Amino acid sequence: MSVATRSGMNPLLVGPSPTANLSVQVFPSELGWQAIAGTDGCLAELTFGHATPQEAWEALKLAGCGMEPADWNSELAEQLQAFARGEMIDFSGVRVLDQGTTTFQREVIRICRAIPYGDTMTYGQIAQFAGSPRAARAVGNIMASNRTPLVVPCHRVVPGGHRKFGNYSAGEGVRTKLRLLEMEALGAGKAWAKTAD
Numbered sequence: 001m002s003v004a005t006r007s008g009m010n011p012l013l014v015g016p017s018p019t020a021n022l023s024v025q026v027f028p029s030e031l032g033w034q035a036i037a038g039t040d041g042c043l044a045e046l047t048f049g050h051a052t053p054q055e056a057w058e059a060l061k062l063a064g065c066g067m068e069p070a071d072w073n074s075e076l077a078e079q080l081q082a083f084a085r086g087e088m089i090d091f092s093g094v095r096v097l098d099q100g101t102t103t104f105q106r107e108v109i110r111i112c113r114a115i116p117y118g119d120t121m122t123y124g125q126i127a128q129f130a131g132s133p134r135a136a137r138a139v140g141n142i143m144a145s146n147r148t149p150l151v152v153p154c155h156r157v158v159p160g161g162h163r164k165f166g167n168y169s170a171g172e173g174v175r176t177k178l179r180l181l182e183m184e185a186l187g188a189g190k191a192w193a194k195t196a197d
Contacts, residue, residue: 022062023072026053029084031179032171035060036080038072042095045147048080049171061147083150088117088187091151104130108142115156118188120181122160136160144169155180 022037022044034048035056050056071077076094083089092113098106107130115121121129123136123143132138143154149170155177159166168177185191 023070024057024060025070025072025074025077026056027077027081028053029081030086031084031176032056034077034080034084036073036076037062038097041073042097043073043076043148043151044097046080046149046151047170048084048150049176080150086183086187088184090117091153094151096148096151104132104135104138105142107131108139109146109152112143112146112152112154112157115153116188118184118190120156120158122158123166124160126157140166150180156184 022039024035024037026033026035028034029048031048033050033053033056034046035050035053036043037045037060045060045062047056047059050059079089079091083091096109108126111121111126111129123139124133126139127133127135130139139157140159143157144167146152146154149155155168155170157166158164165174165177165181168174170176171179
């Protein structure tokens, strides 16, 4: 299904950034140790690709919000573990705390969440869909500040033109982005040709 036909989906963005205490769950996966933090069933932050549980915990940026260790969202943790094993998981129903302060930022996140498993879009395409065709760089900045990768699948957003895959701030950077794109392409039954070093 294309992004254009899915553009009416509700991305389930909820409220402003958290001020209440967050609960955290840390767990192993095929993509390294992961940590998720949230409150009231809403995901506030996700980090992955860590060598130890302590590294995953320490990588959470919302530490000033009074995080507490818990089995916060075991269902989401299991979905993330399945995704890391290469299973085709749809995270569109996951409620995410609103990361955008402007209408444009929220629209970019909504469009990114609508990119199907195994597909990609360029920064320019997202800018076009969001109504600001010259704002590809702004889209890149929004993706770079994404606190919930995988659920908001910024790895599916790539540059246009001669730049191959762009940057990626999670895990091992571009290597992790390529691994995710390859995993999804293969899982969706699409041909994969790595063209970046």
